[in-house]
Amino acid sequence: MTPASDTALAVNAWFRANARDLPWRRPGFGPWGILVSEFMLQQTPVVRVIPRLEEWLERWPTPHALASTPQSEAVRAWGRLGYPRRALYLHGCAVAITERHGGIVPETVSELLALPGVGEYTARAVAAFAFGHRHPVVDTNVRRVLARAVGGVADPGPPSTRRDLAAMAAELPEDRDEARVFNAGVMELGAVVCTARSPRCDACPLRETCRWRAAGYPEYTGPARVVQKRFEGSDRQVRGLILAELRASHRPVTAAEIAALWPDAVQLERALAALVADGLAVPAEPGSYALPE
DNA sequence: AACCCGGGGCT
DNA sequence: AGCCCAGGGTT
Structure with a gap:
């Protein structure tokens, strides 16, 4: 069997000593x-x-x-x-x-x-x-850690499932249990050490081999990341207001009650229609809405 | 590939 | 005032 890489050995040793005590890591969580x-x-x-x-x-x-x-x-x-x-x-x-x-x-x-x-x-x-199978697991933390430690860049840029899974697969230990620990360990590393904003490189198990560190922490130069739209005043906020009303009420909510939630009637109607389309709200009595049964 | 989808906490 | 968060579905 191919021996685990130095990266995997370092991450797994670090994780076994530093993993947070999270509910889903309890033995027998299921x-x-x-x-x-x-x-x-x-x-x-x-x-x-x-x-x-x-x-x-x-x-x-x-x-x-x-x-x-x-x-x-x-x-x-x-x-x-x-x-x-x-x-x-x-x-x-x-x-x-x-x-x-x-x-x-x-x-x-x-x-x-x-x-x-x-x-x-x-x-x-x-x-x-949950089952201990050997698969690469790639989330936002893993993408960032690999981009830095292996790719030598500050940020992974736009996600590409095929590329990202291949990058993680290349680092994954052959042994099933080591692979499981490595998946969890890289995620944990990204969550608590190799963070997006202020990485704590002094506490990183990969600090001696990290290519981003070795290159002098170059800034991200890839394509501009998409800026999330402002939440205040967005359709998402309006949907949230309507849904909060539906959750709080145990009888159908009337159109008049919904109308009182937001001043812009056009935007309100758009948000309500979207909730209905998503199955989060259903027409009840005429002009009233409720959560789906 | 780009866009939409909540909401809260941190810088 | 942005940025970020163990993403996924739709177009």
């Missing part, structure tokens, strides 16, 4: 818990996820339990985690797992990819962390 955690962690920081995850798993400890619950309850329990479509997708996962997989979370990347809201990252994360 594939369902891992899957729920990965959904919540999509674009949402760890510290915001932990309390919501524990509530969620206490209430719905199995896919069958969630599948037996109306979508509306999943959306309410999602609260203000953001991107509420994830609550709908996760409910859809629970239904699919119950109907197609006998209530057991599937193990293979292709089966996981077939679930709603599961993409390249989440499928590999579940296969690797």
Whole structure:
């Protein structure tokens, strides 16, 4: 067997000594818990996820339990985690797992990819962390660490799934357990040491071999990264206001109540129509809306 | 490839 | 006032 690279040895030793004590790393946390955690962690920081995850798993400890619950309850329990479509997708996962997989979370990347809201990252994360399979797992942290330590640049630039997975695969140890630890370790390194803003290079296990450090920390020169639109005044804010009203009310919300949420009637209608199109709101009594059952 | 989708905390 | 966050779906 090919010996693990110096990079992998350094990362794995560092991770074994420095890993944060996170709920989904507890022994026996289980594939369902891992899957729920990965959904919540999509674009949402760890510290915001932990309390919501524990509530969620206490209430719905199995896919069958969630599948037996109306979508509306999943959306309410999602609260203000953001991107509420994830609550709908996760409910859809629970239904699919119950109907197609006998209530057991599937193990293979292709089966996981077939679930709603599961993409390249989440499928590999579940296969690797819940089942110990050897796959490259690439998230925003991994992309940044590889760009710096291996690529010698400050920032990975626009994501390319094929290229990013190949870059991680090239560093992945042959041994399954070492590969699993390496995947988690590189993510952790990006999350707590090789951060986007202020990397703590003095504490990095790769500081002696990092090509970005060796090159003198050149600034990013790639294509300009897309700037996220301002949230204040955006359709996203308006959707959030409407959905908060739907979550808070246990009877249909009237058009007049919705109209009071935002001054711009055109934008309000656009946001409401988008929520209906996404399945997050459904017409109830004439002129009223509710969460999906 | 570009765009849309929440919301909060940090710099 | 931006930037960033264990991404995914649609066009």
